[in-house]
Amino acid sequence: MLDNFETPWEALEGTAKVEGFLALLADIPHVALLLTMRGAERPGKFQWTHPFLHPPMPLDRAAACQTFIEIADQIHDGSEVDQLLDITDNIPLVVQLVAGIAASVGCQDTMERWNLERTALLSAGYDKCSNLEISIGVSLSSPCLQSSPHAVELLGLMSLLSDDISDLDLVQSNIPIPDIPNCKTTLLRTSLAYIDHAGRFKVLAPVRDYIHLAKPP
Secondary structure (H helix, E strand, O other), rough: OEEHHHHOOOOOHHHHHHHHHHHHHHHHOOOOOOOOHHHHOOOOOOOOOOOOOOOOOOHHHHHHHHHHHHHHHOOHHHHHHHHHHHOOOOOOHHHHHHHHHHHHOOHHHHHHHHHHHHHHHHHOOOOOOOOOHHHHHHHHHOOOHOOOOHHHHHHHHHOOOOOOOHHHHHOOOOOOOHHHHHHHHHHHOOOOEEEEOOEEEOOHHHHHHHHHHHHOO
16 A cells, blocks of 8 residues: 555656556556555556546535544534534545544634634644645645646635536636636646536635635635
8 A cells, every 4th residue: 555645656757657666566466556645647557446436525414424423422512513514515634623623622612713713723733634734735735736837826716716616617707817727627636626516616615715825816
């Protein structure tokens, strides 16, 4: 198992070598490869097992609520839990971090702190698995995003929207950003945006909040 595989694979000078190394490993009898990485792409040069595993989507509300309860216990007011889940957009990492805080200080205090601190509230850890801002920052600093600077501009504009947008509306919006389709693809590749179940382009709520503060349009 190779964790955080996007780090060596996305390095522009090393992609071909890394894929070549994986191909050598794949040729070893009785060896199975399992990679974890952010984004929607996968390394080439050999055949992956079908069906492909798609990038994780946000949880449905019932699963997000159950995850919250498993961490924070079932002693909280349902409406307050719903308010907190709204700010997570049902992203597993964010649900986990919010529930961990609510377990200590309660839902109401957690919501009040969120209104004051925003994503900084969820950034007390020291790695991308326990710190939301580090997790988002890893995507923002990736070689993939750096090679498409206008994608950050699109991300900034998308962060102003409270909801998703269709491809048609995006193309017809006359946004003064070059090569919008490529920018959109870059945001999908880096998991800063995703296509929802209705086929619409969307930036997750915690990412929007972070961009508002760190990289406003």
